[in-house]
Amino acid sequence: MRLLKLTSHVWVTIFALAILALASPLALTAETNCEEGNGPLNSAQPKNISVPDLIQKFAAREAIFKEARNHYTYTQEVSVETLDGVTVDGQFKETTDVLYDDQGKRIENVTYAPMNTLTRVMLTKEDFDDFRNHLPFVLTTEDLPQYNILYAGQQHVDELDTYVFDVAPKKVEKEGGPRFFQGRIWVDNRDFQIVKTCGKNVPDVHKKDKENLSPKFVTYREQVDGQYWFPTYTRADDILHFKDQDVHIRETLKYTNYKRFGVKTRIIYNGQPIKNESQPK
Numbered sequence: 001m002r003l004l005k006l007t008s009h010v011w012v013t014i015f016a017l018a019i020l021a022l023a024s025p026l027a028l029t030a031e032t033n034c035e036e037g038n039g040p041l042n043s044a045q046p047k048n049i050s051v052p053d054l055i056q057k058f059a060a061r062e063a064i065f066k067e068a069r070n071h072y073t074y075t076q077e078v079s080v081e082t083l084d085g086v087t088v089d090g091q092f093k094e095t096t097d098v099l100y101d102d103q104g105k106r107i108e109n110v111t112y113a114p115m116n117t118l119t120r121v122m123l124t125k126e127d128f129d130d131f132r133n134h135l136p137f138v139l140t141t142e143d144l145p146q147y148n149i150l151y152a153g154q155q156h157v158d159e160l161d162t163y164v165f166d167v168a169p170k171k172v173e174k175e176g177g178p179r180f181f182q183g184r185i186w187v188d189n190r191d192f193q194i195v196k197t198c199g200k201n202v203p204d205v206h207k208k209d210k211e212n213l214s215p216k217f218v219t220y221r222e223q224v225d226g227q228y229w230f231p232t233y234t235r236a237d238d239i240l241h242f243k244d245q246d247v248h249i250r251e252t253l254k255y256t257n258y259k260r261f262g263v264k265t266r267i268i269y270n271g272q273p274i275k276n277e278s279q280p281k
Contacts, residue, residue, distance in 0.1 A: 001121040001122065001123060001124060001127055001212065001213055001214070001215075001240060001247075001249065002121065002122045002123075002124050002210070002211060002212050003120070003121060003122075003211050003242040003243075003244060003245070003247070030083075030237050030238055030239050030248050030250075031216075031237065031238065032198065032215070032216040032217060032218055032235065032236050032237050032238055033218065033237075034183075034184065034198035034218055036218075037157055037158045038155055038156070038157055039155055039156035039157070040155070040156075041152065041153045041154075041155050041164065042153050042154045042155065043152070043153040044153065044154060045151075046151075046154070046163060046189075051151045054151075054163060054187075054192075055144065055149055055165070056141070056144075057192050058139075058163075058187045058192040058193065058194070059139055059140055059141040059143070059144050060140075060141050061191065061192045061193050062138050062139050062140045062141075062193060062194060063140035063141050063142065065138065065193055065228050065229065065230075066138045066140055068227075068228050069136075069228070069230060070100075070104075070106075071100075071260060071261065072224070072230070072258045072259060072260055072261065073097070073098060073099050073100065073257070073258070073259050073261050074097075074098050074230075074255050074256065074257055074258045074259070075095065075096070075097050075098070075254075075255070075256045075257045076095070076096045076097075076098055076131070076132075076253065076254070076255055077093075077094075077095045077096075077252075077253065077254040077255075077256070078092070078093065078094045078095075078096075078131055078251075078252075078253050079091070079092070079093050079251065079252045079253075080092040080093075080118065080123065080127075080249070080250075080251050081249070081250045081251075082118060082119075082120050082121060082247055082248065082249055082250075083248040083249075083250060084248075089119070089120070090117050090118040090119050090120060090121075091116075091117050091118065092116045092117075092118050092123060093112070093113070093114055094110060094112065094113045095110070095111050095112035095113070096108050096109065096110050096111065097109040097111055099261075100261055120245075120247050121240070121247055121249065124212055126179065126201075126212060126214070127214070129179070130179070130201050130214065131253060134179060134181065134201045135201075135217055135219055135231070135234045135253060136219060136221075136230075136231035136234070136255070137181045137185070137194070137197045137199075137219065138194070139167065139181075139185065139194065145170075146169060146170060146171075146180065147167050147168065147169055147170060147180070148167070148168050148169075148170055149165050149166075149167055150165060150166045150167075151163070151164075151165055152164040152165060152166050152184070154189070155186065157186050157195065157196055160186075160188055160189075160195055161188075161189045161190075162186040162187055162188055162189060162195060162196070163186070163187045163189055164184065164185070164186055164187075165184070165185050165187065166183075166184050167181060167182065167183060167184070167185055167199070168182045169181075169182060169202065172202055172203045173203070174203055174205070177203075179201050179202065179203070180201070180202055181197065181199055181200075181201060181202075182199050182200060182201075182202050183197060183198050183199010183200060183216075184197070184198050184199060185197050188229065191223075191227075191229060193221070193228070193229040194221065194229065195220070195221045195229050196218070196219065196220055196221065197218070197219045198216070198217070198218040198219075199216065199217070200214055200215065200216045200217065201214045202214075206243070211242050211243060213240045213241070213242065215236040215237075215238035215240060215249050215251060216236060216238045217234055217235065217236035217238075217251065218234070218235055218236075219231050219233070219234040220232060220233045220234075224258045225258075225260065230255065230258055231255050232254065232255050232256065233252075233253070233254055233255070234251070234252070234253040234254075235251065235252050235253075236249065236250065236251040236252075237249075237250050237251075238250075
């Protein structure tokens, strides 16, 4: 997100509001909660499988999931808010139906888009790319060489038993290069798919004439059609530390109405159809 430049009289108003905000503890404690629903972390090594084999196994399953999601239509709801203390002082909302034409080309049909009232930040193309591609983080076999992956242990998350990994890109270009996820992932120990991620997309840009910052977020997945763990909910509640001011940002994304399109469509991975793809476990 990019900070919007403001006129001097607006800065006077913001300064006065900031003094009031400092009196409220809520103004300084915004932080995306990665631990909600988590049990104690057990650092024991996985049984009957090595960590490198475990990583290869879930990355292969992630590749199948990534391809499968391209064969589902869904609805994406985005909400971005800036807050002054506990008061929302700017908001962006958009609801989009993600569809596909007969050739499988993605179509985005915006069904709801009220007036954008954000005044202190501006959404950038990197933000919209994050909404589409990076907040539902996927770590496939093809992606593995780009990341350092550290096994952290095992953890019970809601009703699931998971393996936990810390993930960071091996190399990040300061600007203009690809964006990467940096944070923690939870992998279901039965289906070997990511079911939760918490971290942020990097790099942030801090330049004299340009700042583009991203909040820390947590994404949850749910099982669809008894087989694929698709992202359904993302939330961010963070303070973006711009050079001229701090901005409390809150984001919510919902992915709903997953439906397989095309009754004769088959999901192909590595040149082979995925068998029993519609049968629940």
